[in-house]
Amino acid sequence: DCGHCPMLEYPEKFSAAxxxxxxxxxxAH
Known part of the structure; x- marks a missing residue:
């Protein structure tokens, strides 16, 4: 996982999407 991506600030469902x-x-990493 990226430790400090902006997406992590969004709600869990949106982040998952x-x-x-x-x-x-x-x-794949």
Whole structure:
């Protein structure tokens, strides 16, 4: 996980949606 991403400031559900979107757009770490 990224320790201090802006997305972490959003509500949990929104954050999950954003993380899923980014996960699909980026290679696995």
């Amino acid at each position: 954003v993380k899923n979107f980014i996960f699909e757009k980026t290679p």
